[in-house]
Amino acid sequence: MKFFVILCTFMCCGNAIAQDCTYSLTGYVIDLHDQETLADATLSIEEGGRVIQTDAKGKYTFKNLCQGTTYSIRVSHPSCDAENIKVTINGDTERTIYMEHHLEELGEVSITAEAPKNAGKTAVESSLSTEDIQANSAGSLGDALNQLSGVSSLNTGNTVVKPVIQGLHSSRVVLITDGTRLQDQEWGVEHAPNVDLNNAGSIAVIKGAAGLQYGGDAVGGTIIVNPRRIPISDSLYGETLITGVSNGRGGSITSTLVKSYNSGWYGSFQGTLKRFGDFEAPNYILSNTGAFERDVAVRIGVNKYSYGVEASYTLYNNELGILRASHVGSAADLANALNSNTPQVIEDFTYTINPPKQEIKHQTAKLNAYKRFNDIGKLSFQYDYQQNNRLEFDIRRDSEDVRPSIDLELRTHSATLDFDYTADNSVVVKAGIVGRSQTNFPDPSTGIRRLIPDYDRTDFGVYALAAKTLDAWTLEGGVRYDYNYINAEKFYRTSFWEARGYDVLFPELVVEDFGSQLLTNPEFTYHNVSATAGAGYDFNDTYSLTLNYALSNRAPNPSELFSDGLHQSASRIELGDIRFDKETSNKVSVALSRKRTNWSFTIAPFANYISDFILIEPTGSQQTLRGNFPVWEYRQTDARLLGVDVDNTFRVSEHIEIANQLSIVKGQDTTRDLPLINMPPVNTTNRVTYTNEKWHHLKVWVESQYVFRQNEFPDTNFEIFIVEADQNVLVDVSTPPDAYHLINLRGQLDFDVSNRSTLEIALAVNNLFDTSYRNYLNRQRFFADDLGRNVSLQLKVNY
Amino acid sequence: MKTINTYIIALITGMIAISCSSDDDNTPQVINEDEVITTVRIQLANSIGLTTTLESVDADGDGPNPPVFSITGEPIIENTEYVGSVTFFNETVTPAENVTLEVIEESNEHQVFFTPASGLNVTTAYGNFDDNGNPLGTAFTLTTGEVSGGNFTVTLRHEPTKPNTGLADAGGDTDVEVTFGISVVIQ
Numbered sequence: 001m002k003f004f005v006i007l008c009t010f011m012c013c014g015n016a017i018a019q020d021c022t023y024s025l026t027g028y029v030i031d032l033h034d035q036e037t038l039a040d041a042t043l044s045i046e047e048g049g050r051v052i053q054t055d056a057k058g059k060y061t062f063k064n065l066c067q068g069t070t071y072s073i074r075v076s077h078p079s080c081d082a083e084n085i086k087v088t089i090n091g092d093t094e095r096t097i098y099m100e101h102h103l104e105e106l107g108e109v110s111i112t113a114e115a116p117k118n119a120g121k122t123a124v125e126s127s128l129s130t131e132d133i134q135a136n137s138a139g140s141l142g143d144a145l146n147q148l149s150g151v152s153s154l155n156t157g158n159t160v161v162k163p164v165i166q167g168l169h170s171s172r173v174v175l176i177t178d179g180t181r182l183q184d185q186e187w188g189v190e191h192a193p194n195v196d197l198n199n200a201g202s203i204a205v206i207k208g209a210a211g212l213q214y215g216g217d218a219v220g221g222t223i224i225v226n227p228r229r230i231p232i233s234d235s236l237y238g239e240t241l242i243t244g245v246s247n248g249r250g251g252s253i254t255s256t257l258v259k260s261y262n263s264g265w266y267g268s269f270q271g272t273l274k275r276f277g278d279f280e281a282p283n284y285i286l287s288n289t290g291a292f293e294r295d296v297a298v299r300i301g302v303n304k305y306s307y308g309v310e311a312s313y314t315l316y317n318n319e320l321g322i323l324r325a326s327h328v329g330s331a332a333d334l335a336n337a338l339n340s341n342t343p344q345v346i347e348d349f350t351y352t353i354n355p356p357k358q359e360i361k362h363q364t365a366k367l368n369a370y371k372r373f374n375d376i377g378k379l380s381f382q383y384d385y386q387q388n389n390r391l392e393f394d395i396r397r398d399s400e401d402v403r404p405s406i407d408l409e410l411r412t413h414s415a416t417l418d419f420d421y422t423a424d425n426s427v428v429v430k431a432g433i434v435g436r437s438q439t440n441f442p443d444p445s446t447g448i449r450r451l452i453p454d455y456d457r458t459d460f461g462v463y464a465l466a467a468k469t470l471d472a473w474t475l476e477g478g479v480r481y482d483y484n485y486i487n488a489e490k491f492y493r494t495s496f497w498e499a500r501g502y503d504v505l506f507p508e509l510v511v512e513d514f515g516s517q518l519l520t521n522p523e524f525t526y527h528n529v530s531a532t533a534g535a536g537y538d539f540n541d542t543y544s545l546t547l548n549y550a551l552s553n554r555a556p557n558p559s560e561l562f563s564d565g566l567h568q569s570a571s572r573i574e575l576g577d578i579r580f581d582k583e584t585s586n587k588v589s590v591a592l593s594r595k596r597t598n599w600s601f602t603i604a605p606f607a608n609y610i611s612d613f614i615l616i617e618p619t620g621s622q623q624t625l626r627g628n629f630p631v632w633e634y635r636q637t638d639a640r641l642l643g644v645d646v647d648n649t650f651r652v653s654e655h656i657e658i659a660n661q662l663s664i665v666k667g668q669d670t671t672r673d674l675p676l677i678n679m680p681p682v683n684t685t686n687r688v689t690y691t692n693e694k695w696h697h698l699k700v701w702v703e704s705q706y707v708f709r710q711n712e713f714p715d716t717n718f719e720i721f722i723v724e725a726d727q728n729v730l731v732d733v734s735t736p737p738d739a740y741h742l743i744n745l746r747g748q749l750d751f752d753v754s755n756r757s758t759l760e761i762a763l764a765v766n767n768l769f770d771t772s773y774r775n776y777l778n779r780q781r782f783f784a785d786d787l788g789r790n791v792s793l794q795l796k797v798n799y
Numbered sequence: 800m801k802t803i804n805t806y807i808i809a810l811i812t813g814m815i816a817i818s819c820s821s822d823d824d825n826t827p828q829v830i831n832e833d834e835v836i837t838t839v840r841i842q843l844a845n846s847i848g849l850t851t852t853l854e855s856v857d858a859d860g861d862g863p864n865p866p867v868f869s870i871t872g873e874p875i876i877e878n879t880e881y882v883g884s885v886t887f888f889n890e891t892v893t894p895a896e897n898v899t900l901e902v903i904e905e906s907n908e909h910q911v912f913f914t915p916a917s918g919l920n921v922t923t924a925y926g927n928f929d930d931n932g933n934p935l936g937t938a939f940t941l942t943t944g945e946v947s948g949g950n951f952t953v954t955l956r957h958e959p960t961k962p963n964t965g966l967a968d969a970g971g972d973t974d975v976e977v978t979f980g981i982s983v984v985i986q
Contacts, residue, residue, distance in 0.1 A: 329957065329972030336970075344970050397834060397957055397974060398901055399908060447833040454827045489827050495859040514829050516859065516891060566861040573861055623865040625836055625857045627976035723914045723952040723976065724966040 021066040025087060027095040028058045029075060038099060041077040065089045075099065098374060121428075121467050121474050122534025122546040123210030124589045124604045124645070126150065128203040130228070135746065135762070138243040138252040138274060138792065141197045145223065149661040150207055150604070150645035152680040155778040156190040158279055158787050159291045159320045160358075163193070164777065166207050166606060167641050167665040167679050168220030171557040176214050177225040177364070178312065183412040183438060184362050184388045185452070187557035190569060190779065193223075194316045194362035194388065196295035198241070198254040198272045201228035207645070208587045208606070209530060209552030212463050213418065213430060216480040216530030217554035219585040219610065230258055230266045232303060240797045247790035248290070249349070250276035264303040271296050277351040278321075282770045282788035287347040288324040288354055293317065306372040316362040321353040326783045327395055328571045330627040331720045334782065335731045343784040355393035356569060359404070363387045377421040377429075386412045394568045405568060406451055407443035412436060428476075431464040440558070449565060452558045453490035459483065465532075474536035474546075484526040484555045488562065491517045496564050502578070522578050524561070528553035542596055548589045556580040560614050560634050570779075573622055575633045583612040583636070598651050605644040613639035615669075617677055618716040618733070628720045630731070637671040641679075655692055661685045666712065675712035681736065681776055682708040697750040704743055710736040710776045737781055740773035742766070753797070760796040765789065831892045835860045838888040838895075839977050841953060843881040843941060849873040851881075853951075855977040860891065866977065874984045881941040882926070885911050885953060887975060899937055902955070903927075909974075911936030912954040912966050919949030920983055933961040948982040 029041040037058025044051040045062065047069075054060045065071065069089055076082035080099045087095050126148040136144040142153040142161025154162040154169050162169050175182040175193050177200075184194040204224040211222035236259045244251040252274035260266035274293040279286045294317045301310030325343030328334045337344055368382035392406035418432035436459040442450040465478035489511075497503055497518055512519040534548035556576075563576035587608040594601050619633040643665035650658045662684045667676030689701040716734040721727070748762035770789040774781040837860060841853040850872045857866035875881070887898040902909045906929035913923040913936070926938030959971035 327972065329974060330976060332976065333973050395958070395972065397898070399905060442827075444828050444830050447830065449830050449832055450827075491827070491829060493859050493862040495862040495864045499863040511826075517829055519826070519829065622861075622863065624861055625839060625855060625866055625975055625977060626973050629861070721978075723954060723978070726914075726916055726950075 021064050023065050023067055023089050023092050025062040025065055025071070025089060025093045025095060027060060027097060029054050029060065029077070029097045029099055030058065031099060038077050038080075041075060041080075041097075041099065043097075044074050046072040046074065065093075067091070121476050122536045122548040123532070123550070124150075124207045124546070124548065124591050124606070126205050126207070126645075126647075130201055133197060133200050133203065134241060134796065135764070135794075137198055137241050137254060137794065138245055138250075139197070141193050141195050141200075141203075141223075141225070144197055145203065145205065147685075148205055149647050150643070150663050150665075151205055152663070152683070152777060154189055154678065155775065155780065156192075157286070157289050157321075157323050157326075157778070157780045159276075159289065160190055160192040160322075162189065162191070163205075163223060164680055165205060165221035165223075166608070166643055166645070167667050167676075168608075171560075172218065172220035172554060174211070174215045174218040174222045175225070176211075176222060177314075178227045178366070179368065179382055179416075180364055180366055180384045180386070181215060181414065181436075182362075183386045183410060183414075184360075185390055185408060185410055187559040190322075190358075191390070192320075194318070194360055195225060196254075196272050196293070196297070196314070196316055198252075198256075199227065199270055199295070199297045199314065200225045202226045207604075208548065208589055208608070209550040209585065210478075210532045210534070210548055210589075212465055212478040212480045212530060212532055213432060216461065216463075216482045216528055216552055219552050219554050219583065219587075219608075227299070228256070228258075228268075230260050230268060232262065232264060232266075233260060234262050235260055238799050240799075241794065242796075243792055243794045245276070245790055245792040247787055248276035248279045250274070250290075250351075251792075252293075264308070265301070266303070267298075267300040269296075269298050275351070278347075278349050280349075280788050281785035282772045283785065284342060284346045285349055286323055286784055286787075287343070287345055287350075288321040288357070290321045290351055290353045292319040292353065306374075307370060309369040310367070312364075312366045314362075314364045316360070318358075318360045319353055320358045320360070322356040322358065322569065323780050323784060324354070324356070326780050327356045327569070330571065330624075331621060331630050331718075331731060332627050332722055334571055334630075334733075335720060335722060335729050337783050338732060339729075355395050357393050359391040359393070361387075361389040372422075375423050377419060377423060380416075380418045380420070382414075382416045382418075384414050386410075386414075388412075392569065403446055405446055405448050407446050408452060409441045409443070410438065411441075412438040426469045428467040429465070432462070434461045435459070449491065449493075451563070451565075451567065453488045453562050455486055455488035455490075455558065457487070458485045472538040475534070477533040478531065480530045482526070482528040482530070482553075484524075484528070486522075486524040486555075486558075486561075488522050488524075488558070490520050490522060490562055492520055492564060494518055496575075500577075506578070522561075524555070524578075526553075526555040526582055528555065528582060542594055544593050544595070546589075546591045546593075550585070550587045550589075552585045552587075553582045554585070555582050556614060560616075563634065566629065570632075571629070572618075573629045573631045574616065575631065577634055580614060580634070580636060581612055583610055583614055585610045599649070601646070601648040603644065603646050606642070608641040610639045610641070612636045613669075615639070615677065617714065618718060621718055621720060630718055630733070637669050639676055640668045640670050641676075642666045642668075655690055657689045657691070659687045659689070669714070674714045677714055677716065677734075678777060679710065679712065681710035681739075698747070699749075700745075700747040702743065702745055704741065706741045707739060707775070709739040733782065736776040737774035740771060740775075742771060742773070743768040748794075757797060757799045760794075760798075762794040762796075764792045764794070766792075832860060833889065833892060833896065835889050835891055836887045836898055836955075836975055837890045839953065839975055840886045840888070841883060841979075842886075843875065843883045845876070845879050845881050849876070851875050853979045853981070855979070856890070858890065868977075868979060870979065870981065875943060875981060876986045877920075877943050877946050877983050878986070879943050881943070883923075883939045883941050885937050885939070885955075887955065903935070903937060906930060906935045907933075907961065908958050910934060910956050910959050910961060910963075910969065910971075911939070912952075912956065912969070913939060913941075914952040914954065914966060916949035916951070918947055919951060919981065920944030920947040921951065929961070931961070943983045946983055946985055949980070950978050951981045952976065952978040 029038045041054045152164045206222040209218045238257040240255040254272040256270040258268040272295040279289045297314040299312040325345040366384040370380040388410040390408045391404040394405040414436040416434040421429035438457040460483040463480035467476035509520040530552045532550045536546040538544045563574040567574045589606040591604040621628045646662040648660040667679040687703040692698040719728045722729045746764040751759045843851045889896040925934035955975035956971040959969035963969040
């Protein structure tokens with residue numbers, strides 16, 4: 001058959017020569033993405049076997065082609081996927097050939113995969129590479145992010161690790177995983193992000209609200225978790241990472257398998273299993289702190305020349321023990337715990353996880369697609385569904401009762417449509433709309449009053465961003481509008497409703513009176529406008545300066561609005577307020593950078609002024625049958641956060657590098673002229689790294705991590721009566737723990753097992769000297785020391 | 800392009816349909832807390848049949864209203880032995896749940912402590928014990944001394960260390976802690 005075609009072609013051409021074969025075909029080969037011409041592209045005419053290359057200006061010329069003949073031309077370029085085009089000659093013919101130069105990898109299917117580069121030009125941003133992520137494979141997302149300057153964490157024990165960006169956390173930090181805004185009940189301080197770190201290819205952190213395409217309420221910042229990119233080629237490859245740790249006597253195993261085809265089709269599967277028993281402080285076992293995590297991620301898609309579609313599903317499933325000794329019955333128990341140097345409960349090591357514990361399941365199903373249009377840009381669409389199930393088990397009076405105390409199901413549907421203008425590579429224009437519908441269902445079978453009420457929420461957002469590069473200058477700006485509507489059905493205790501004066505203010509909200517409780521139907525509507533503007537200037541190849549301003553607004557979260565009782569896991573009464581208005585942040589960030597191999601640094605100061613900042617703090621105590629409980633009330637105030645992040649890297653010699661980081665945040669309640677509670681203390685990390693590429697890519701580092709004592713804190717101590725002492729005792733919940741210094745080591749080596757497989761071995765020791773310390777931002781600090789020495793061994797196999 | 804548009808429209812429509820359909824949920828049902836203790840009742844009776852009842856009721860549980868204390872019956876008299884009982888109720892449910900039964904059933908995991916303030920001339924002794932022979936305390940005896948007055952605290956601890964020498968080394972979680980100001984009067 002093929003012979004027949006060739007024969008015909010020759011016959012055809014033979015005829016053509018006899019006719020008129022004096023015409024030429026000329027044109028340019030152009031990158032579809034940025035309109036740049038492509039030099040050294042190879043063009044071959046299949047009929048006749050003529051091969052030529054484009055010149056330095058991307059121009060090509062074929063001569064002596066025949067009138068009326070259709071030629072098949074194969075076009076290829078080193079960094080592009082080859083393509084075939086057909087051209088029919090009609091006189092001297094011109095034809096421009098577009099190639100997808102930029103798209104070397106399939107990660108592009110993710111709408112946001114390239115977004116940080118575009119949208120955060122003047123915003124202060126830090127990121128983690130795959131290597132940084134894998135070093136923390138057995139840890140959590142928060143542990144990995146902790147390495148970045150300006151990012152710390154708010155912990156509950158060592159498994160619930162919430163990222164804090166320049167002093168702000170929870171609802172003020174937006175988490176984007178693979179283009180999807182994570183909806184995982186992020187409001188709670190003991191709710192860690194429901195993300196498997198091992199599914200990430202890279203993680204970027206935008207410090208502040210400049211990432212407008214992700215949301216207008218990121219007062220603290222945005223964390224963007226990007227998936228691994230999949231190259232377009234016929235390949236099957238995989239990677240397995242096994243980590244064993246001494247502290248917790250467990251480890252993790254994570255495997256990724258990817259199959260891709262030249263046609264653009266691909267599929268990948270990733271699974272993670274983590275299992276830990278009780279972790280240990282230097283002097284004792286932290287009883288009931290084990291964890292058991294199981295995660296799965298599947299992607300399948302196609303990435304063609306100018307369009308792509310991807311479907312994906314991820315499951316995150318985690319069971320986490322909460323330190324047994326941190327469960328206290330009353331303020332008196334808390335006082336007893338604080339006055340004791342060791343936890344009140346220390347048992348033998350076990351892998352069993354008992355209450356108090358959390359069981360979390362987060363599922364995301366997603367479909368996205370994009371289409372590129374020549375000369376215009378890229379249109380992307382995404383639909384995703386997220387279901388978050390959160391079970392919290394407390395110690396019940398009846399130990400036979402195995403029901404959770406909190407049983408929440410949060411279901412979220414989102415649809416986004418984004419447009420990227422890409423025709424001119426000195427301009428970035430992005431615009432998009434997002435719609436979201438969310439339902440929270442707290443299961444009443446717990447037999448315990450709902451902490452978070454039933455609610456339906458509808459969000460709508462629209463944004464536009466633009467950036468322009470003019471020689472050394474970069475200018476950018478953006479604006480976003482968000483609409484939020486919350487329709488809640490909340491049971492209030494009648495006594496609380498009246499004590500708050502809601503019976504006078506909001507009598508119309510009451511739907512039904514159950515005597516001691518009232519069913520109410522509060523509805524809230526918020527209209528928020530956010531904006532960002534920035535400028536960057538490159539002095540020369542070495543120095544650059546950026547300035548960014550971001551305005552953001554955040555609607556109060558359900559916990560801030562609706563809390564009205566005992567929060568068992570915190571052993572305090574927490575009171576929200578439905579009269580709260582949105583909080584507004586005005587943040588200015590500056591970054592001065594030097595980029596040279598011998599010495600590079602970034603100094604990034606910021607000032608964040610937040611009006612109607614919502615915070616929670618102790619306001620007194622309340623008498624109950626269980627004794628006195630501290631009362632923590634949310635309130636709104638004006639706040640000011642000032643700080644600076646410094647990153648500094650010296651390359652001393654070919655093999656030795658010294659890196660230094662410093663983060664400072666100072667938070668002030670400007671209304672009351674008092675420091676803000678729970679601000680990260682000043683901390684500095686210094687690392688010396690020795691690398692020798694020639695000897696199995698040897699890399700060894702020693703790291704010193706020094707965390708200062710937080711000297712600025714509000715005095716929130718209170719007194720309670722202790723029966724056994726027969727007197728009032730001061731409960732010191734505000735004094736921060738002392739400064740501490742930890743030394744960490746890590747060494748790694750690569751080996752080629754075969755020509756297709758490599759093996760990487762890494763040995764790490766954290767807290768080398770087994771130092772006892774407590775961390776101000778760990779809620780467990782009232783009850784126990786932080787983790788002792790941890791030796792981990794990691795094996796990574798690529799195949 | 801056309802197919803993509805159609806696709807997008809179909810998905811948006813689908814999403815709206817799904818989000819609208821979630822609105823037909825029923826009204827949430829009221830939860831009457833079954834973990835709460837709203838009432839602690841201490842009944843004292845002496846050999847000649849004089850009885851005294853100390854009661855603390857916190858009808859709204861963890862709500863803002865404080866517990867209401869009451870002492871009813873005859874005054875507590877000097878140099879007398881009383882047989883006492885402690886009962887716990889959850890009155891947010893109807894009928895009221897007698898939580899004492901659960902405490903007795905899980906006697907190994909509970910203990911009631913009696914703490915008279917130093918100025919109050921009374922002593923207590925445990926009247927019932929758990930399966931291991933350690934004190935439980937839902938039954939007790941109270942012996943008065945000379946005329947005096949002061950605080951008398953009753954504490955219920957969940958999962959205390961047993962045996963123990965008192966509240967100070969008992970640990971566990973406090974389920975109940977009520978303090979009555981009482982007087983021992985002349986006979």
